[in-house]
Amino acid sequence: MFGIFSYGIASPRVGYKTGDYVLDLEVVGLLGFFRDLSVDPAVFAQPALNNFIALGNTAWVAVQDRIQSLLNDPEQPLASIHDQVFIDLSGVTMHLPVQIGDYTDFYAGIEHARNVGLMFRPNGDPLLPNYRHLPVAYHGRASSIVVSGTPVKRPDGQFLRHDQPVFGPTEALDFELELGLIIGRKTPQGTPVPTDEAEDCIFGVVLFNDWSARDIQRWEYQPLGPFLAKNFASTMSAWVLPFYQLEAARIAGPAQEPTPLPYLQTRQPGHFDIHLEVFLQPANGDEVLLSQSNARHLYWNFAQMIAHHTINGCNLNIGDVLASGTISAPAAENSPAGTGTFGSLLELSWGGQKPVTLPDGSTRTYLHDGDTITLRGWIETATGRLELGEARGQIVG
Amino acid sequence: MFGIFSYGIASPRVGYKTGDYVLDLEVVGLLGFFRDLSVDPAVFAQPALNNFIALGNTAWVAVQDRIQSLLNDPEQPLASIHDQVFIDLSGVTMHLPVQIGDYTDFYAGIEHARNVGLMFRPNGDPLLPNYRHLPVAYHGRASSIVVSGTPVKRPDGQFLRHDQPVFGPTEALDFELELGLIIGRKTPQGTPVPTDEAEDCIFGVVLFNDWSARDIQRWEYQPLGPFLAKNFASTMSAWVLPFYQLEAARIAGPAQEPTPLPYLQTRQPGHFDIHLEVFLQPANGDEVLLSQSNARHLYWNFAQMIAHHTINGCNLNIGDVLASGTISAPAAENSPAGTGTFGSLLELSWGGQKPVTLPDGSTRTYLHDGDTITLRGWIETATGRLELGEARGQIVG
Structure with a gap:
């Protein structure tokens, strides 16, 4: 790396x-x-x-x-x-491995999107109508992406309490388990990148924690999306795994129904069997495994993300970051006793209704000051595990 | 400049x-x-x-x-x-005047926000509940911002036709009349900028056209905001007017009810009386004045935008761009015969229901290939008009 x-x-x-x-x-x-x-x-x-x-x-x-x-x-x-x-x-x-140009965050983890939909729109289809037609994404803040190990200050902001806007430190600070792609090629404005060539634009892959303040997000995000709930900090691995090293983990993705429009169709399998883990270490305690997931639970693959991002002529630059969106696994899958499969506390605590109990007896709906979240990942190769760089950050008050 | x-x-x-x-x-x-x-x-x-x-x-x-x-x-x-x-x-x-770090687009033009609300949520309050409590904003794409004079290619994309997603060139290409601030100071991550110091962070002001594909936007934007509808291109003035030169145009803004939270309160008048105009020139015709507005119709002022942007610790860099959002004037105001007061065709044609008729007899709901949109602006000073740099772009098919 x-x-x-x-x-x-x-x-x-x-x-x-x-x-x-x-x-x-x-x-x-x-x-x-x-x-x-x-x-x-x-x-x-x-x-x-x-x-x-x-x-x-x-x-x-x-x-x-x-x-x-x-x-x-x-x-x-x-x-x-x-x-x-x-x-x-x-x-x-x-240090931060790249000088980042633009940062885009996708929403390609279908289990996460479904869980959020189940919580916030309990009476409708949990997935919005566009979800299976295009890789939903939004632009994030590049300036506040920090390298693994950098402390993350709990952000102040505006949120609702008893339906009134109040100001203070967020009371719903969360992590998001994501992969990040480091773009390795400058593409011309006005020229889409076809799915067949999209992976050639990727230099490498990192783990990426898209820290989120859920209370701030809920109040601010209509109608233009998340802003201050996300842009106080995002944590990226210090070490970048070259993309071609993922080849050993290439797998077919989920069946995509309905069939995507031609510009989003891919000829080769474009998903990757990347094992993902989230660890939480309380201020004065031992690190515990909080959740396990896998990149194969992404609905849209990396080639589709890049093809979609550029189909309107949007240009990419070397050092741009494309994050996957939160990668949760289905609830029943891949879960040893006591360990979750979801990529955020929002899901693990089901919107704060089911606090997670740690081995030390303390509980979490959202993160406490002093908590350290570490994202780790690896693929299996013929010669053993190949690890990705870890993404670690401690919350400071 | x-x-x-x-x-x-x-x-x-x-x-x-x-x-x-x-x-x-x-x-x-x-x-x-x-x-x-x-x-x-x-x-x-x-x-x-x-x-x-x-x-x-x-x-x-x-x-x-x-x-x-x-x-x-x-x-x-x-x-x-x-x-x-x-x-x-x-x-x-x-050439583009600055190397842009991050680009943020606010939504501070209350007449625009109200018009959009009236069109898309005709049965409710046209302004969403958060609008008067915080300056709504989202992150845009920095890489595709181009200097005035650069042709703008009509983007392809995915949108609905008879409720089915189809692919093709946008059929609802629009402009947005905005001001852009060029940030002149690097602020530390984790440290908010108070309203009193916020204007010191501004180097200068430009005109900014946030080109928008309304059909793509309508289909993609839930739940995370606009993405491909905006990031194919934005046009910025080549010439930057130093911010302190706006002093002669400083005015009080609208009364803000309810009173904003303390971190958004300003002690001095923070609005500016900047006259704004949109011109349209058809491929083989003369330029016509399409709309007139004024920056005094912004609800939130620049100091409030910067204080809000940084309240969670988000850091600013030299060369960042903060755009105001579309600046429309009230319908009755400032409108010579035949000229609109709205800052987008979405509003001028009221969602496509009332096509705008040009002097040559042609009509527009949205932009045609060959159309050139030019944004101009000025303030009145003791010694006459002081002009901002113009933002001009021609649509090419």
């Missing part, structure tokens, strides 16, 4: 995570190990991955292959310079 | 509009005219105003004052170098 790290007096730069170490790619490059790949080491001496990403798909794969060759070479070509190139993870500071 | 221009072999750079000329500020700076202001001419040799804006309020005013002094000096200190510093406007190419 690629990320941006700093340590000692070294300024933020591109690193590659290998075990408990970060490989300093600028130094590896300056030593000549990427010379025949025509990759200028200067792209690694940057505070964001964008310049490296701009080299294109071929370069991403070539660099990663070269790194793997160096790491696996029995002659250990990096051994003599171990301390210059392998930096202990425990001593580094991680 | 400040903007980014290029000409001949000169790369995009900062210019100052004066009459029919652009003053090349890098050259003026290199000749030493800003030296005592401690303004490095390098900030003008940039393809965006961001570096200049980053110098801060004092520098913006000092540079503009110096420019005015040079232009008004009876000894004409620039006369001997006229051709090096004054570039004829007719020969320059204008």
